[in-house]
Amino acid sequence: MPRTPIYLDNHATTRVDPRVVEAMLPFFTDSYGNPASVTHAVGRAARDAVETARAKIAAAVGGAAKESVFTSGATESNNLAIKGIAGHPSRRGRHLVSVVTEHPSVLEPLERLAAAGFEVTLLPVAPKGHPRAGLVDPQAVADALREDTILVSVMLANNEVGAIAPVGEIARICHERDLPLHSDATQAVGKTAVDFRALGVDLASFSAHKVYGPKGIGALYVRHRNRRARLAPLIDGGGHERGLRSGTLNAAAIVGFARAVELCLEELPAEAKRLRGLRNRLFAGITSALDGVTLNGPVLEREDWRLPGNLNLAFGDVDGESLLMNVPDLALSSGSACTSAQPGPSHVLRALGMADDTVRSSVRFGLGRFNTSEELDYTLCLIVEAAARLRRMASSA
Numbered sequence: 001m002p003r004t005p006i007y008l009d010n011h012a013t014t015r016v017d018p019r020v021v022e023a024m025l026p027f028f029t030d031s032y033g034n035p036a037s038v039t040h041a042v043g044r045a046a047r048d049a050v051e052t053a054r055a056k057i058a059a060a061v062g063g064a065a066k067e068s069v070f071t072s073g074a075t076e077s078n079n080l081a082i083k084g085i086a087g088h089p090s091r092r093g094r095h096l097v098s099v100v101t102e103h104p105s106v107l108e109p110l111e112r113l114a115a116a117g118f119e120v121t122l123l124p125v126a127p128k129g130h131p132r133a134g135l136v137d138p139q140a141v142a143d144a145l146r147e148d149t150i151l152v153s154v155m156l157a158n159n160e161v162g163a164i165a166p167v168g169e170i171a172r173i174c175h176e177r178d179l180p181l182h183s184d185a186t187q188a189v190g191k192t193a194v195d196f197r198a199l200g201v202d203l204a205s206f207s208a209h210k211v212y213g214p215k216g217i218g219a220l221y222v223r224h225r226n227r228r229a230r231l232a233p234l235i236d237g238g239g240h241e242r243g244l245r246s247g248t249l250n251a252a253a254i255v256g257f258a259r260a261v262e263l264c265l266e267e268l269p270a271e272a273k274r275l276r277g278l279r280n281r282l283f284a285g286i287t288s289a290l291d292g293v294t295l296n297g298p299v300l301e302r303e304d305w306r307l308p309g310n311l312n313l314a315f316g317d318v319d320g321e322s323l324l325m326n327v328p329d330l331a332l333s334s335g336s337a338c339t340s341a342q343p344g345p346s347h348v349l350r351a352l353g354m355a356d357d358t359v360r361s362s363v364r365f366g367l368g369r370f371n372t373s374e375e376l377d378y379t380l381c382l383i384v385e386a387a388a389r390l391r392r393m394a395s396s397a
C-alpha cells in the first residue's frame with residue numbers, strides 16, 4: 001500500500017521540489033541582501049541572483065528578461081494586468097472581453113471595473129459532451145470586439161477542467177484591431193510547452209507554487225516596448241520592477257521560482273506523457289468499473305486541448321462531497337473547492353451547461369510530479385469502492 005494521504009490536488013498547489021528548496025536556502029542566511037542595495041557586495045549578490053533567475057524564467061516561457069514583473073502570485077498578476085490596462089491614462093474605451101470560466105482573480109477585478117462604470121462581456125464555452133467542452137470559440141471573441149474595447153483576457157489553461165484555449169488564434173484576432181490580449185497562464189506554465197512570444201500574448205500571468213516552487217511568488221509577462229501592454233501600477237513605492245510593482249524583491253522565492261520552472265522544462269515532454277498515461281488509466285478504470293460516470297471538459301485524446309494531469313468526472317447519482325469524505329486517504333477536490341473562499345457549485349462546471357446535481361457529483365483529479373503508478377492504482381480502488389458503497393447505501397435507504 002502506498003503512503004497516504006495521496007495528494008491529487010496539484011491544480012490547487014504543489015509540493016515544493018526538494019531541489020527547489022536546496023536552491024533557495026542560501027538566500028535566507030548567506031545572500032540575504034536587498035537586491036536593490038547595489039552599493040555593497042551583499043546586495044549585489046542578491047541582485048545578481050534575481051537577475052539570473054529572471055532571465056531563466058523568461059527563457060522558459062518564451063520572453064526576454066526585461067519582460068517580467070515579479071508579483072506575489074497569479075492573483076496579483078491578473079489584477080495588475082486587468083486593472084493596470086483599465087487604469088492607464090492612454091486608454092479611452094471602457095469595454096473588456098473575457099470568458100465565463102476564468103479564475104476568480106480575473107472575474108472579480110472585472111466585476112470591480114464593471115461596478116466603476118466599465119462594460120464587461122463574458123463569453124460562453126462549449127458545453128459538456130462537446131469534444132471541445134470548456135473551450136471558447138475564437139470567432140466569438142472576434143464578434144464581441146467593439147470600437148471601445150480595451151482588453152481581451154482569456155486563460156491559457158483552465159484550473160478545473162484543464163481546457164487549453166486557442167490563445168494563439170485569439171491573439172491574431174486582437175492584434176488585427178491593435179488590442180492587448182492578457183492570458184492567465186498559471187495552469188499551463190510547466191505543464192505544457194508555453195511560448196508567450198510565439199503565442200502573441202501581450203500580458204500573461206503565472207505562479208511558482210503550481211510548478212513545485214514556493215507560494216507567494218509569481219510573475220506578469222509584459223511585452224516589451226509595446227503600446228498595447230502599457231500598464232498603470234497597483235502598488236506604488238520605491239519604483240521596483242520598472243515602476244510596475246514596488247516592494248523589496250523576495251530573492252529566495254525568485255531563485256526558487258526559477259529553479260522550479262527550469263526543472264519543469266527539463267522534464268516536460270517525458271513528464272507530460274507519464275501523467276497523461278496515468279490519467280487515462282484512471283479514467284478507463286473508473287468508467288469501466290462504475291456506470292454513469294462522465295467526463296467534464298474536453299476529450300482526453302486531444303493533447304492540445306487538455307492538460308496532461310487533469311481529470312474531472314461527474315459521478316452521476318453520487319454526491320461529490322460525500323465521495324470525498326469516504327476516501328480520507330485521498331487529497332482531492334470537488335468541482336467547487338477551487339474557490340473555497342466562496343463555496344458553492346463550480347461556476348466553471350455550470351458554464352458547461354451542467355445541472356447543479358451533476359456539478360455537485362463532480363470530482364477533480366489533479367495529478368502531479370510526485371504521484372506514482374502504485375498511488376493511482378490505489379486511488380482507483382478507493383474511488384470505485386467508495387462510490388459503489390454510497391450507491392448501495394442510497395438504494396437501500
Ligand code: PMP
Pocket residue numbers: 011012072073074075076103105155157158159184186187206207208218338
Ligand atoms: N489563475 C489560475 C488559473 C489558478 O489556478 C490560480 C490558483 N488557483 C490562480 C490564478 C491564482 O494563483 P495564486 O495562488 O498564485 O495567486
